[in-house]
Amino acid sequence: MLRHGCRALTVKAVFLFLWLVSSPAWATAEASAIEGSQRPWWFWPIILFFFCFALGILAVLAGVGGGVLYVPLVSGFFPFHLDFVRGTGLLVALAGALAAGPGLLKRNFANLRLALPVALIASSCAIVGALLGLALPTNIIQIALGATIIFIALLITFSKNVERPVVEKQDGIGGALKMAGAYLEPSTGEIIEWKTHRTLPGLLLFIVIGVMAGMFGLGAGWANVPVLNLLMGAPLKLSVGTSKFLLSITDTSAAWIYLNQGCVIPLMAVPSIVGLMLGSFVGVRILAVAKPKVIRYIVIVVLLFAGGKALMKGLGI
Amino acid sequence: MTFEAPKAPAEQITYANLLFYGSWGAIAILMITFFLYVTGVFESYIPINEVSQYWSMPVGQYVREANIPIGWGWATLLGNGDFLNFIGIVLLAGMTIVCFLVILPYYVKQKDIAFVVLVILEVLVLCLGASGLLGTGGH
Secondary structure, X not given: OHHHHHHHHHHHHHHHHHHHHOOHHHHHHHHHHHOOOOOOOOHHHHHHXXXXXXXXXXXXXXXXXXXXXXXXXXXXHOOOOHHHHHHHHHHHHHHHHHHHHHHHHHOOOXXXXXXXHHHHHHHHHHHHHHHHHHHOOHHHHHHHHHHHHHHHHHHHHHOOOOOOOOOOOOOHHHHHOOXXXXXXXXXXXXXXXXXXXXXXXXXXXXXXXHHHHHHHOOOOHHHHHHHHHHHOOOOHHHXXXXXXXXXXXXXXXXXXXXXXXXXXXXXXXXXXXXXXXXXXXXXXXXXXXOOHHHHHHHHHHHHHHHHHHHHHHHHOO | XXXXXXXXXXXXXXXXXXXXXXXXXXXXXXXXXXXXXXXXXXXXXXXXXXXXXXXXXXXXXXXXXXXXXXXXXHHHHXXXXXXXXXXXXXXXXXXXXXXXXXXXXXXXXXXOHHHHHHHHHHHHHHHHHHHOOOOOOOO
């Protein structure tokens, strides 16, 4: 009963959100804010706080990071320039990753030996991505962001992660870096031992992931997990945990670039960070009774909608 | 049949503990400084009711028009309510560097040359990003 009520409530909330952000009233509010409206200073930060709170719940239920929803939605439907949205998006993803990291590391659901080599590549390339993102014209970034978000929605729809990939033999690089370990699977009480293979192509893909994370201000969990799981052969739970922890390193390097360039405005950054973190805590509680599959489809729709809006904004439509 | 959970390596536990206290401390500081900012305890560099004039501009224009310092210039403006928030933000962004520096001796002790090199390189990359030396000034 509770489960059904919760699901219905979430579905209604998402449709209310979609209706609200596509309504003429929202467009008028956004336009008047851009023109320097007479609204009180607290208007948009409060809206942003509640929006991010809802986003935090949705992100946890859908199993995606906050950044991937935050950047396209806030840049698409709020009066903030994409430069500030990307800077804040990285801080939002960073705060979530830093908060989750300790628990994941202690329970061996994230592994330093797996994360460190990957992080070095991704964080170096995230700096390049951030510099590129700040140098390219906004409409180009907006179009590329829209295309990326639509791609992410399709990736979430079609990628079939594997619970426990079979790794017959560890490759040379994985062996040399001792990318192996074990963790306890609480649901079965089993010890899951793991090792990686195809380490070099995996590491190379993190060049692209790092650049995209830095350029668009997205947390890159949507790309980290399939590479760690499907390509490198890490178990799904470890891939998700290590990916979350990895964001704390990748996003740090890009966040510094945005921070040093003036892309962080506290009046929008703090409500975003706090709202999303509080929403995530509530989301974890709702997760116990919600139906993640339904939420996942809703997020795919929201992402397609946000990606389309970013594309249209970039094309000036 | 259940098994005992494999223990995480010592350096991983140290990293986790440091990250836990550091990041929650940073978030607590961020909330306190934001409260001081919005309640007007400290005067703002940009008056709070004028911020909305700037947030829809490209960052380059915002920096020029509001005369915002780039790089570490914000550190000279910490007496202002808005820039006071940067203490928590910088702590959040700096925790990873501190964590890597603290676990470096573990890999040295283990004579794990590959990871000693990786940790040093990672710290250098993060310090380069944090230095403020890189950047185009925005568009």
